[in-house]
Amino acid sequence: MPKTLFGLSGLFALTILSLGAALSMGSLEISLAEWTEILRGEETLAADIVLKLRLPRALSGFACGALLAVSGVLMQALLRNPLADPYILGVSGGASVGALCAILLGLGGLLLDVFAFGGALAALLLVFGLAHGDGSWTQTRLLLTGVMVAAGCGALVMLLITLAPEARLRGMLFWLMGDLSQTSNPWPPLLFLGVLLIAILPVAREITLLGQGMESAQTLGVDVRRLRRRVYFLAALAIAIAVTSAGAIGFVGLVVPHLTRLLTGNDQRILLPAAALLGGALLVAADTLARTLIAPEQLPVGVLTALLGVPAFLFLLSRRDSP
């Protein structure tokens, strides 16, 4: 326990650090005098940039990173497969199809979000309906159904890109790669992050038991059917909301669960909050890099997380026999 609290407070410090960096870094240098003005609540240009541009973006990044990391942990536990990531069951594929349709139709802003979220919900329900169909609801069946729906969505995405006029292509690609520059409202992901943690932490010990297998968990006192339904819907909704606000940012949901597991072990009571903090902090840090590395140009943060995530994951894989 003391070691655990130490680890969690370390991750908490990392989160504060990344948020601090996100607020202070950027094309406009902010002096110490300006910071005191901002903290006193004075309305200056610097205050506008920090509070209206950098803060919402940092909070969105934190919430989306945390949602993706937690849903990655949940998908891995649900499918009892360490290679599962949040996108494996096609929820993000559905969101992509919805979003690209919106972009193709020339819609933007809130309507784009509605389309993306609608696509994600459709995929989520389709996978659940097909996999749950006869009530067997096994891991293999869920995994195969999800992977097939994801593949179908992938094909539709290609089709939409092929049909799209040149002018819309850039917007589509940025959306697909995952990008925080368009997110203006951090509240939906932040609020759902709260809901997710409140709904999932009480059953964290039961989720750990799922790792031993469904029958074993059932005979140890877990209502496996109900638990798996809860985990599936919460994780899928978290993914839908994260992808709607930031696009399909890659690798956070796969790498962060494994990184966190190396720090804390697989006890979900610690792993879930730890993954939320680490996922949030990493995405905020990656997004800060994405908008400052080649400023004033911005890199899509999804490209950066994948570029950092792939070598980190391969390094961990070669260093230990575990992920």
Added chain:
Amino acid sequence: MSDKTAPPLLAARQLTLRIGGHLLCRDLDMQLFPGDSLVILGRNGAGKSTLLAALAGLRAPESGEILLAGKRYAEHGARAAARQRGWLGQRRDDPFAAHVLETALTGRHPHLGRWQWESAADIARARTALAEVGLEAMAARDVRTLSGGERQRLAIATLLVQDAPLMLVDEPLAHLDMNHQIAALTLLAERVRRGAALISILHDPGLAARYHTQALLMYGDGESEIGAADELLIPEKLSRLYGHPLLKIAADGRTAFVPA
């Protein structure tokens, strides 16, 4: 030993099981009281594991009723049922890293409240169980580094930590050496002596006879016989059960059955 006034720990009435259209058992009745031990014998595919899974509440029977301490599984709920019935399955696979001690502690799950963490007493209990199966030196090992036999003994330790009065064990001796086979059966028998009830699936009729008072023979065609172990575990019946003549050999008060 048996308290016949309380409802039996486990009762099955008119149980019929079928898998993929194949009849496994028909109208089976059984009752288990504290201190009872029943062994299930039969050929591969005769339905032993399926029956045990049904008795554990993991699959619904085609017809009939299963009562755990007088109530159906649905009435108990998963957590309360887990305080009454422990189950040792055949398959082990661990996709994620976990310590041996952590895994043994999962047996405490049904006894802990939602926000409760394992106490020092729970940890002591888990350590005792690990010592009973000879794994005390491996408490900090990753379960995925254990050998098949060590992993099996860890599963037995977890069952002991769960401390349920009814223990359903499917091939508890899988992967175990002779010394560990006897140690495992002795551990389970000791629990039975202290008031638990046991149903095991075994493949050795000699060990079955030595550690159980009752036997259930499943012939694989829906026909089955249940009764006292010393009446059923005889060469004539076992030869028919396994479809191969068996000889009974006795030495130093122990019996063994060998293929003729």
